Structures are given as structure tokens and as C-alpha cells.
Amino acid sequence: MRVRGTHVLTIDALLGPVVDVGQTPTGHRRVIPIVGGTVSDGMVGVVLPGGADWNLQRPDGSTELWARYELLLADGAVVSVTNTAVHAADVPAPILTSPQFDVGAGGPVDLRTGVYVGLLTPRLDEGRVRIEVHRLSADL
Numbered sequence: 068m069r070v071r072g073t074h075v076l077t078i079d080a081l082l083g084p085v086v087d088v089g090q091t092p093t094g095h096r097r098v099i100p101i102v103g104g105t106v107s108d109g110m111v112g113v114v115l116p117g118g119a120d121w122n123l124q125r126p127d128g129s130t131e132l133w134a135r136y137e138l139l140l141a142d143g144a145v146v147s148v149t150n151t152a153v154h155a156a157d158v159p160a161p162i163l164t165s166p167q168f169d170v171g172a173g174g175p176v177d178l179r180t181g182v183y184v185g186l187l188t189p190r191l192d193e194g195r196v197r198i199e200v201h202r203l204s205a206d207l
Contacts, residue, residue: 071206076107081194082196084100101120114136121133129153144170146174147169151164185199
């Protein structure tokens with residue numbers, strides 16, 4: 068058996084100024100606003116403003132990513148995205164993430180099911196991140 072990935076879409080998310088919550092009982096919390104961006108390479112649309120990554124640097128140095136945001140596709144469909152990851156402090160880019168999608172009846176409903184992997188490449192000097200989303204499948 069072999070696992071393979073098929074590219075589905077690319078998200079280029081624009082980030083706002085980081086809100087530093089500070090040290091909490093679970094680690095150092097930061098909120099990174101998602102203020103816009105584009106969707107390409109398989110689907111066309113924009114990233115709607117209003118989402119964020121509730122980022123947590125854990126006491127062991129690892130980082131927990133939990134992002135929620137919406138995509139508005141060119142056909143008018145809205146796709147809600149929840150993207151998560153936990154990675155070591157020194158992990159090289161791209162960072163592997165686990166995106167999940169919530170889609171209304173008029174959108175690409177095939178995104179509702181399956182297993183997806185995101186390849187997140189930070190471009191913090193440009194105030195953005197790029198996420199290449201792949202759907203996994205198994206060959207028998």
C-alpha cells in the first residue's frame with residue numbers, strides 16, 4: 068500500500084500585526100490575524116478578513132498552530148477552514164498542517180470528507196503564509 072497526495076488548492080494568506088497575549092498557564096499565546104489573501108491553483112477566490120491563528124509556544128519549545136478562516140470562491144461559495152499543527156521549535160519549512168473544511172451545499176462538497184495535508188511556508192518578512200493543500204489517498 069502506498070499513500071499519495073493530489074494538489075487541491077493553494078492559499079496565500081495575508082497576516083495582520085501579531086497580538087501578543089503573553090505567558091499563560093499553557094505557554095506563550097499569540098494571536099495572528101488573517102486579513103486577506105488569495106486562493107489559486109485548483110480553485111480561485113480570496114481569503115476573507117476576520118480569521119486568525121491562535122498560536123501557542125509550549126513550555127517544551129514546540130509550537131501549536133490553530134487557525135480558523137474563510138475562503139470566498141469565485142463562484143460565490145464560502146469554505147470555512149480549520150488548520151492545525153504541532154511542530155518542534157527548529158522544524159524547517161514547509162510545516163505540515165492538517166486542514167479541515169466546512170462547505171455549504173453550493174460549494175465544493177468533496178472537501179467535506181477525506182484527509183488533507185497542508186504544506187505551510189511562512190513568509191513573515193512579507194507578512195504572509197503560503198499553504199499548499201493536498202488530498203491524501205491510498206493505492207492498494
